[in-house]
Amino acid sequence: PLPVSSMQPPLSLPQIQSPRRLRLFASMLAVFATGLWPAGAAGAETPTVTPRETVVLFNGKDLSNFYTWIAGQGLQDPDRVFTVVDRIDGAPAIRMTGQRFGGIITKERYAHYRLVAEFRWGHVTWEPRKNRTRDSGILLHCQGEEGNYNPDFSAAWMRSVEYQFIEGGTGDVILVRGHDRGAKEPTYPTVKATVTPGTKRWDPTGKLEQFGKGKNRVDAGYKDPNWKDVLGFRGPRDAEKPVGEWNQVEVICDGGNLTYLLNGVKVNELRDGSFTEGKILFQSEGAELFFRKIELHPLRK
DSSP states (O other), X not given: OOOGGGOOOXXXXXXXXXXXXXXXXXXXXXXXXXXXXXXXXXXXOOOEEOOSSOEESOOSSOOTTEEEEETTTBTOOTTOOEEEEEEETXXXXXXXXXXXXXXXXXXXXXXXXXXXXXXXXXXXXXXXXXXSOOEEEEEEEEESSTTTXXXXXXXXOOEEEEEEEETTTTXXXXXXXXXXXXXXXXXXXXXXXXXXXXXXXXXXXXXXXXXXXXXXXXXXXXXXXXXXXXXXXXXXXXXXXXXXXXXXXXXXXXXXXXXXXXXXXXXXXXXSOSOOOBEEEEEEOSEEEEEEEEEEXXXXX
């Protein structure tokens, strides 16, 4: 046991009296009381895994390789935002309702892999994005505590590099900020990318630029310059299939270099990133979404 002089005083009610913090605090107490705090959650860091053979993250039965995190609710999922359904287009799938912002997070940290996933949109959307483009994504190389996008650690997201799913722009990169306890300002991952001069759209023959705080987005190469945030948006060069059809996403994570593919088409590429490993978070962000395959493959030598 720690000496009395080194023990931290317990939280007082004024410190946790906001509704959001009360919900999160109650969630954490409930989890501790039942002994179900997940092995990979904050406070129980695990060694980074480099896949030597295929890692099947979705086993077709349950979410045993993940834990859930929802903004303002923490580890609890009372609305069943994340479930496994027996049959979608003839096979089991993970269903994310989109009702709450949050995600399923891998219990392990990973580095040096090729992520292969299959997803398709459902037809249900929720406020505040009910009439806006369907939106979700995969947060790669997640760092720090869950919810650290906000300084009170109750947000949906973690500091990471996002493969964004969004109608008309799936394959966009977002560099997601995150806070550390005691720090005054959030920090961002940094990357380099070649973009069309004067734009933020990826172009393999473009100009190499640095991205990070203040310039935290790289658009997919095919994205329509006149893209609009409206439900059902489609561009003339979309690499994503129409709503209701399955898409295959691939991400090659080779140290700080990341390559994004969508249905076999390279749509974005990053170099010399400051993040090279971490957990992986699959988002719920206002639109119904299904995954029927999530695998990590070893990188070829």
